[in-house]
Amino acid sequence: MSYVSLTFPLFTAASVLAYYLFPLKKLRWTVLLAASYVFYFFTGLGFGYLMLVTTLTTWLGALWMDRMGAAAEAEVEAHKSEWSREERKAVRNEAKKKKRRVLTAILVLNFGVLAFLKYYNLFAEHLCLWGFSAPTLRLLLPLGISFYTFQAMGYLIDVYRGKYPAERNPGKTALFVSFFPQIVQGPIGDYAQLSPQLFEARPFDYDRARRGLQLAAWGYFKKLVIADRAVIVIGAVTSAYADYDGSAILMAAVLYALQIYADFSGGIDISRGIAQILGIELAENFRRPYFSRSISEYWRRWHISLGAWMRNYVFYSLTTSKAFLRMGRSIRSAKPEPSPARLHTAKVFPTALASLIVFLLVGIWHGANLKYVGFGLWNGGIIMLSVLLAPEYEKLRSALRIRAESRLFILFQMVRTFFIVLVGYYFDIAPSFGGAVDMMRRSVTDLHFKAGTEQILSCGVSPKQMGALAFGAAVMLAVSAAQERRPEESLRLRLEKRPALSWLLLFLCIACTMVFGVYGPGYDSGAFVYMQF
Amino acid sequence: MKKTYAKRTLRAVAMILALWLVTACFGRDDRNYFAIRGFYLEPRDSLDVVFLGSSEVSADVCSVYAYGQTGLTGYQYSIDSNLPSLYLPQLKEILSRQSPQAVVVEVNGFLIGSEKDLLKEPTLRVYLDATRLSLRKTETLSQLPLEEDRASYLFPFIKFHTMWEQTREWTNYLVSWPMIRFRGYSLFKGYLTKPVLLDAPDPFPLPGSGEKLDLCGERVWEYLREFADYCAENRVPVVFARFPHHLSSEREVKAYRRFLTVKEYLTERGFPCLDLQECQEDLGIRREDYYNESHLNLAGQEKLTSRLMETLRSDFNVEPGNLSASERRHWDNCLENYRELRELYERSIGGDERFIYEEIRHFLRVKGYI
Numbered sequence: 001m002s003y004v005s006l007t008f009p010l011f012t013a014a015s016v017l018a019y020y021l022f023p024l025k026k027l028r029w030t031v032l033l034a035a036s037y038v039f040y041f042f043t044g045l046g047f048g049y050l051m052l053v054t055t056l057t058t059w060l061g062a063l064w065m066d067r068m069g070a071a072a073e074a075e076v077e078a079h080k081s082e083w084s085r086e087e088r089k090a091v092r093n094e095a096k097k098k099k100r101r102v103l104t105a106i107l108v109l110n111f112g113v114l115a116f117l118k119y120y121n122l123f124a125e126h127l128c129l130w131g132f133s134a135p136t137l138r139l140l141l142p143l144g145i146s147f148y149t150f151q152a153m154g155y156l157i158d159v160y161r162g163k164y165p166a167e168r169n170p171g172k173t174a175l176f177v178s179f180f181p182q183i184v185q186g187p188i189g190d191y192a193q194l195s196p197q198l199f200e201a202r203p204f205d206y207d208r209a210r211r212g213l214q215l216a217a218w219g220y221f222k223k224l225v226i227a228d229r230a231v232i233v234i235g236a237v238t239s240a241y242a243d244y245d246g247s248a249i250l251m252a253a254v255l256y257a258l259q260i261y262a263d264f265s266g267g268i269d270i271s272r273g274i275a276q277i278l279g280i281e282l283a284e285n286f287r288r289p290y291f292s293r294s295i296s297e298y299w300r301r302w303h304i305s306l307g308a309w310m311r312n313y314v315f316y317s318l319t320t321s322k323a324f325l326r327m328g329r330s331i332r333s334a335k336p337e338p339s340p341a342r343l344h345t346a347k348v349f350p351t352a353l354a355s356l357i358v359f360l361l362v363g364i365w366h367g368a369n370l371k372y373v374g375f376g377l378w379n380g381g382i383i384m385l386s387v388l389l390a391p392e393y394e395k396l397r398s399a400l401r402i403r404a405e406s407r408l409f410i411l412f413q414m415v416r417t418f419f420i421v422l423v424g425y426y427f428d429i430a431p432s433f434g435g436a437v438d439m440m441r442r443s444v445t446d447l448h449f450k451a452g453t454e455q456i457l458s459c460g461v462s463p464k465q466m467g468a469l470a471f472g473a474a475v476m477l478a479v480s481a482a483q484e485r486r487p488e489e490s491l492r493l494r495l496e497k498r499p500a501l502s503w504l505l506l507f508l509c510i511a512c513t514m515v516f517g518v519y520g521p522g523y524d525s526g527a528f529v530y531m532q533f
Numbered sequence: 534m535k536k537t538y539a540k541r542t543l544r545a546v547a548m549i550l551a552l553w554l555v556t557a558c559f560g561r562d563d564r565n566y567f568a569i570r571g572f573y574l575e576p577r578d579s580l581d582v583v584f585l586g587s588s589e590v591s592a593d594v595c596s597v598y599a600y601g602q603t604g605l606t607g608y609q610y611s612i613d614s615n616l617p618s619l620y621l622p623q624l625k626e627i628l629s630r631q632s633p634q635a636v637v638v639e640v641n642g643f644l645i646g647s648e649k650d651l652l653k654e655p656t657l658r659v660y661l662d663a664t665r666l667s668l669r670k671t672e673t674l675s676q677l678p679l680e681e682d683r684a685s686y687l688f689p690f691i692k693f694h695t696m697w698e699q700t701r702e703w704t705n706y707l708v709s710w711p712m713i714r715f716r717g718y719s720l721f722k723g724y725l726t727k728p729v730l731l732d733a734p735d736p737f738p739l740p741g742s743g744e745k746l747d748l749c750g751e752r753v754w755e756y757l758r759e760f761a762d763y764c765a766e767n768r769v770p771v772v773f774a775r776f777p778h779h780l781s782s783e784r785e786v787k788a789y790r791r792f793l794t795v796k797e798y799l800t801e802r803g804f805p806c807l808d809l810q811e812c813q814e815d816l817g818i819r820r821e822d823y824y825n826e827s828h829l830n831l832a833g834q835e836k837l838t839s840r841l842m843e844t845l846r847s848d849f850n851v852e853p854g855n856l857s858a859s860e861r862r863h864w865d866n867c868l869e870n871y872r873e874l875r876e877l878y879e880r881s882i883g884g885d886e887r888f889i890y891e892e893i894r895h896f897l898r899v900k901g902y903i
Contacts, residue, residue, distance in 0.1 A: 006684045006691075206541060464698045503544045510548075511555045520691040521681040 025201035036180040047142030058152040059173040061106040062159040062166035122368035144183040155191040181274040187285040187305035202279035216273025222266030224517030225472035230259035236459035246442040247452030293413035318354040356380035375427035559693040562702040565612040569663035571719030582607035586639030587615040592828035593776040596722040597871040604853035609723035615642035617756035622673040648750040662689040725891035731823035736780040746790035774807040
């Protein structure tokens, strides 16, 4: 049951009806739980048991850690007057150690399963290359395993950190892990933000439901009209890039930028739209990333929930670790009177290095291939350099007398950022690391735009289809530009004041998707790019 | 409060209707498609005879001509290269809307020469795309081994939404179907002809009953048995027939030899089975009454229609039913248009072989649309 199958809207409509018509309001969340498991068992390639393992270990682990913490606190409270401060601290530290052991075990188990399924075969292949023998296995990655693992582990770490108490009801933990609109490709939810919405029964809200429907329809438009059409061209060029002119490769890379945004943000809009109909606001995952003025800003606007997860659970853990704190101190104290540049480096180098590590991890998460390491290093490296060289950039801008807020400079920054992002995409679309480098080389040395355009137009997409793609992209750009210029809320408020216009836009969106969408016999538009992660 | 709910409901309903209208703008630009869809426009229980079968049914008889001759109303419910697997669903579809005094079943579809022709998906598509969504359709779909997504059979818009890419076909569809739909009835009731005279060698001698050839595989037999069983159980007033072919090729002769087997089986089961091949000379049908080996041209089709109607009236007591004034106007208009088509046909006899005279092309050409 893919998002783009006919059964999915029917399933969703049935789930929404069952949810709002369920007579026991306090137990309404059980309808969502049942719907989520039905969805997963119909879609998840028979890997529902893995999700159950994650749910059970998360629930038990969180409960266990909670109880250990509570027991230690009770003990400290009981001996408050007898024990010294050190003794109380020792008991708390002991409990923390035990909790850490539990946390580590569960993290290792869950991320171990994820890593095994994602990387085992690559590991086995390399072992064979080095003369050892290891059998390759027929491993299939369960649907949304990364997303539900990240979400569940985030919750577990928060319980460990004492951010909130553990959930006692296993059913509620199961719903948090499996909530069907978001399990396919996120956004990765935060327990504190999501749980009150999931477990509270909310009455049907007509305006919210209409907004949800609009958002989901917009998501389908992006996915079916833009992404699934662009992917035909991208697939044709990248599968045999050596046969194509450098300009065709460049055009395919630009199309990929369009496709991946339309695909991923479209999928997220569908998820958020459906959740909104159910009265649940999922976290925003994209904020018009191609309008970013720097690569750091781009990553704050792209896959926001993954960025937040990495920041909360990897980046902060690294930057607050003893090793990183020591690193900053040692850079500063290497000379008795450090220069301003050294002071700046001492201040930002640990965070820059942490960013590089985070991006390396993000790259490896994308896939077991050296090209993804390249992807991580490129993005992390650019961020690292931009942080380290920030004072030099400022000096240069001042010397050239460029106003930071001038429109031309902002446009330049946006275009520059887009090209930096585009270079990163070459690692995504190329078959290998070497292929990515070769594609980049050809994109700047082998440019014949007329021949390239002809090649692009012979990739299985007719000129009329290209027209539909251009139309879809223009609509998406116009909507994004409007949202960028005015805060989204004001656009929403404007539309809410004109319900007829709102319905008209909904109709146009659905009608254009129905007519110009790529689906039906002869097309395979089932998979979302991020479903495979 | 009530006003708010009414407004909201109205907007939602308006949007759903508008979306339905969008889906109605996409369909198949194909005469088979219009022939099947046109059937649904006939007033319920208004037809005296329904012809069921393959392209022979479209080309060898003419319901409108029959109406002009005898007052009997009929419809040619057929698709090109009809498949054995579709005969029964088609009969059920016919009987769900009409209670004809006779269903003439041209059996050529059962005489296929190869088992691989048994489930040709393009042919299934042509028929199933045109049939209305119903439980019968889902039942038919569940019994067929289909490669393409079943949802696209239930909702053909899933397949045809890309028609905007073929501007010519889409324009044809957008002009043709609304014309039929808003007129409220099909002008020629699934009929077609070609202004061509056959140029082929002399036919082989007609095989005798001792030269029977078995049907092509057990599956074909199963479909034939199921069809016959259904007709017997439900007392369907069915008349089986084999329309004449010009037997100048081995393929045609083999098909006739298979028909002899079918004829024997059906006769044994007590069904009437007309061998119109056998009485070809009697009918006065000659080589120049064909436009190709398998199909009669307008001259041949008029001869066959006259005889068939005569037989239905004399042997099967089929009599014209009572038509309302508006139904009579509708049929008279069809007849008038048929006469126009006939004139056009006579003017262009021996002309372009590729040009098919049928409702859409004829109408558009005679009325000056193309």
